[in-house]
Amino acid sequence: MKLKDILDRKSLPEPWSEGDNIPWNDPGFSRRMLREHLTQSHDLASRRSVRIDAHVDWIHREMLSGRLVKVLDLACGPGLYASRLARLGHRCVGIDFSPASIAYAKRQTVEEDLSCEYIHADIRSIEYGSGFGLVMLIFGEFNVFRPSDAARILANVHAALDEGGVLLLEAHTGEAIREFGLRPASWYASESGVFSGLPHLCLQENFWDAQSETVTRRYFVVDASSGEVTRYAQTLKAYTEEQYRASLEAAGFGDVRFHPSLTGTDDVLQRDLLVIQARRQ
Numbered sequence: 001m002k003l004k005d006i007l008d009r010k011s012l013p014e015p016w017s018e019g020d021n022i023p024w025n026d027p028g029f030s031r032r033m034l035r036e037h038l039t040q041s042h043d044l045a046s047r048r049s050v051r052i053d054a055h056v057d058w059i060h061r062e063m064l065s066g067r068l069v070k071v072l073d074l075a076c077g078p079g080l081y082a083s084r085l086a087r088l089g090h091r092c093v094g095i096d097f098s099p100a101s102i103a104y105a106k107r108q109t110v111e112e113d114l115s116c117e118y119i120h121a122d123i124r125s126i127e128y129g130s131g132f133g134l135v136m137l138i139f140g141e142f143n144v145f146r147p148s149d150a151a152r153i154l155a156n157v158h159a160a161l162d163e164g165g166v167l168l169l170e171a172h173t174g175e176a177i178r179e180f181g182l183r184p185a186s187w188y189a190s191e192s193g194v195f196s197g198l199p200h201l202c203l204q205e206n207f208w209d210a211q212s213e214t215v216t217r218r219y220f221v222v223d224a225s226s227g228e229v230t231r232y233a234q235t236l237k238a239y240t241e242e243q244y245r246a247s248l249e250a251a252g253f254g255d256v257r258f259h260p261s262l263t264g265t266d267d268v269l270q271r272d273l274l275v276i277q278a279r280r281q
């Protein structure tokens with residue numbers, strides 16, 4: 001794309017039509033993003049270690065009452081949760097389509113001889129297997145899926161869980177998604193960032209679509225030396241608590257409960273997310 005294409009862009013993007021998601025599965029993007037997952041200076045790609053430690057402690061003690069089970073972590077990133085759960089004695093499987101994250105997670109497993117298996121795949125299309133006591137999909141990733149994909153993921157999770165097994169879904173609140181869509185456009189200049197390893201500008205705009213209850217974030221990445229433009233887009237679907245409950249019940253789950261965070265208590269750093277626990281019945 002050229003700069004002129006930015007001027008000629010559609011004033012309102014159709015949800016999911018300009019791209020599924022940011023390019024997690026692109027090798028260069030995933031390599032640069034891995035640094036953001038592992039940094040201890042912010043919580044943007046993965047949370048910092050001290051917070052993940054507290055989440056894993058709560059999952060082990062409260063969600064699982066200390067029982068050792070087979071765990072499936074969907075969209076596991078570099079395996080920061082799965083590796084900790086494995087150190088506590090759980091057997092873990094992690095699936096993610098970021099090549100650098102999965103390579104990092106596999107290296108950790110070998111170095112520490114952990115009971116973890118990592119699979120490089122798209123969670124919208126892979127079979128999950130069976131016999132799990134816990135399936136988790138955390139840090140708001142559920143909202144990026146089209147409703148048809150989200151329903152299929154929930155049905156596949158249901159099939160992968162043992163009777164009584166638990167789904168742990170950490171998703172965005174409906175209000176947070178609407179607020180993302182109402183944020184003004186913004187831009188930054190960078191010598192090297194997740195979207196490009198070369199000097200570039202990144203222009204972002206956000207759209208709230210009240211009809212589909214989605215936010216679409218559009219990113220134009222302008223290469224500083226050539227002026228070449230690359231567009232990325234991500235759409236997130238807003239759900240109310242009632243809609244989350246209805247989607248889970250439609251997929252065969254029961255005993256649906258809501259928690260304010262992955263420590264069970266209010267987390268002022270994370271009010272845009274809520275935690276949903278549901279059981280296969």
Ligand SMILES: C[S@@+](CC[C@H](N)C(=O)[O-])C[C@H]1O[C@@H](n2cnc3c(N)ncnc32)[C@H](O)[C@@H]1O
Nearest residue numbers: 024045046075076077096097098121122123139
């Ligand atoms: C915000 S990161 C969270 C990673 C991890 N759950 C954590 O909290 O540390 C989102 C992850 O979702 C993964 N992801 C997004 N869509 C995916 C898909 N369709 N299939 C597999 N992985 C996906 C990305 O590659 C990325 O690693």
